[in-house]
Amino acid sequence: xxxxxxxxxxxxxxxxxxxxxxxxxxxxxxxxxxxxxxxxxxxxxxxxxxxxxxxxxxxxxxxxxxxxxxxxxxxxxxxxxxxxxxxxxxxxxxxxxxxxxxxxxxxxxxxxxxxxxxxxxxxxxxxxxxxxxxxxxxxxxxxxxxxxxxxxxxxxxxxxxxxxxxxxxxxxxxxxxxxxxxxxxxxxxxxxxxxxxxxxxxxxxxxxxxxxxxxxxxxxxxxxxxxxxxxxxxxxxxxxxxxxxxxxxxxxxxxxxxxxxxxxxxxxxxxxxxxxxxxxxxxxxxxxxxxxxxx
Numbered sequence: 019x020x021x022x023x024x025x026x027x028x029x030x031x032x033x034x035x036x037x038x039x040x041x042x043x044x045x046x047x048x049x050x051x052x053x054x055x056x057x058x059x060x061x062x063x064x065x066x067x068x069x070x071x072x073x074x075x076x077x078x079x080x081x082x083x084x085x086x087x088x089x090x091x092x093x094x095x096x097x098x099x100x101x102x103x104x105x106x107x108x109x110x111x112x113x114x115x116x117x118x119x120x121x122x123x124x125x126x127x128x129x130x131x132x133x134x135x136x137x138x139x140x141x142x143x144x145x146x147x148x149x150x151x152x153x154x155x156x157x158x159x160x161x162x163x164x165x166x167x168x169x170x171x172x173x174x175x176x177x178x179x180x181x182x183x184x185x186x187x188x189x190x191x192x193x194x195x196x197x198x199x200x201x202x203x204x205x206x207x208x209x210x211x212x213x214x215x216x217x218x219x220x221x222x223x224x225x226x227x228x229x230x231x232x233x234x235x236x237x238x239x240x241x242x243x244x245x246x247x248x249x250x251x252x253x254x255x256x257x258x259x260x261x262x263x264x265x266x267x268x269x270x271x272x273x274x275x276x277x278x279x280x281x282x283x284x285x286x287x288x289x290x291x292x293x294x295x296x297x298x299x300x301x302x303x304x305x306x307x308x309x310x311x312x313x
Contacts, residue, residue, distance in 0.1 A: 020185035021070040023100065026135075027125065028107035029117035033137045037107060037168040038062050038075040041178070045275070046198045046205070061199040063192055069182050070190045074101060102186050104128065106160075107135045110142055110150055126158055131184045134160040135177070140167040203230035206276055210244045210288060213271040214257065217264065221256050222248075227299070229306055231289075239283040242276065246290045247299060254290045265290065 026034045039045045042062045064071040104125055108118060125132055134154055139147055151163055162180055166173040200208075207228040214222060232243035248254055258265045265288055273286040293299040 019068055019070065019188070019190060020182060021072070021187045021189065021191050022102035022181075022185040023072045023074060023191075024103045024105060024181060025074045025076060025101040026105045026107055027076055027121060028109075029121060032107050032109040032112075033168050034075050034107055035060075037105075037135075037137065037166075038073055040168045040171055040174055041073055042197065044197070045279075046200060063196055063198065064178070065190075065194050069185060070192070070194070071178070071181060071185070072191060099128075102130060103181060103184050104130060104132045105135045106132055107137055108154075109138055110136050110147065110165075111138050114153065122158060131161040132158075133162040133164060133177075133180070134158075136163065136165040137168055139165040140170050140172060202280075203233060205279060206230045206233075206242060207244055209275045209279075210246065210268065210272045213268045213275075214246065217268055217271070218256060222253055225249075226253070226257075227303070229303060231306065235282075239285055240280060241285045241287075243287050243289065244272075246288060247293055247302075248290065249292070249294050249296070249299070251292055254292050257290050 026037060028034055038060070039062075041064055046060065046062050060075045062073045062075065064073060106121065106125065108114070136147070136150060142150075147165060151165075154160065154163065161184070164173060164177050164180060166177055168174075207230045211226065211228040214226065214228070227247040229245050229247070230242065231245045232241065234241040246257060248257065256264070257268070259267075269286050269288050272288075273284050276286065277284045293302060
């Protein structure tokens with residue numbers, strides 16, 4: 019059996035988390051239209067009869083404008099150095115820009131296979147696709163160029179079969195019943211954050227933090243408490259909404275996904291707390307035993 023580590027890299031919001039979920043045929047990474055949704059290194063483990071592929075969804079690489087952005091970039095760079103294969107994911111509906119060039123400059127000199135993965139090809143015609151492929155061929159000699167649609171599950175089997183040809187290791191790396199490295203509590207908090215970002219759109223920045231504070235299970239259902247931390251009072255008001263309607267809606271949508279994940283009825287309660295100073299916030303999270311970023 020062959021195995022290896024594969025990192026999915028690309029600028030923010032090109033579909034890295036959606037691709038990971040599609041490859042594993044189950045949701046383990048949250049998605050939204052907000053850039054920077056993924057803030058942690060998330061591993062998903064694909065198993066079949068002759069291979070084990072450890073896919074790593076990294077935060078989108080970008081020129082950082084704050085501390086969080088710098089830490090996210092450092093995480094992504096570290097994982098690029100450690101993996102066996104790199105998937106450079108590009109959104110074909112958007113023009114090649116400085117963000118893509120920034121990433122290509124970071125990975126092009128690495129001594130490992132680099133695949134160009136052209137995502138969302140279902141949204142353009144073949145003539146435009148051939149043009150994009152030719153443009154990338156002039157920029158760099160990729161080991162493979164594979165057009166896909168993560169959302170439509172187009173050409174995903176071809177991607178997996180091509181990766182298998184490059185797998186460098188013999189034997190499995192993890193137990194075959196292991197699917198991901200993320201914990202139950204982390205997944206729950208991320209689902210709440212996903213629904214929050216989707217419902218509030220640009221009103222709430224992606225730096226909002228959610229943490230699972232309590233998890234109590236009995237025979238009939240599970241009581242879960244999730245804390246939402248923001249750094250400004252006006253954000254708290256937006257999240258709660260008029261007469262608490264926004265927070266209620268976030269809870270309804272999140273509960274559905276969490277119940278599917280846990281396979282049991284859930285009673286979900288969400289709370290909002292304002293912590294303006296990031297040092298105070300970091301201290302508070304550590305007291306809860308929660309590490310927002312994998313440093």
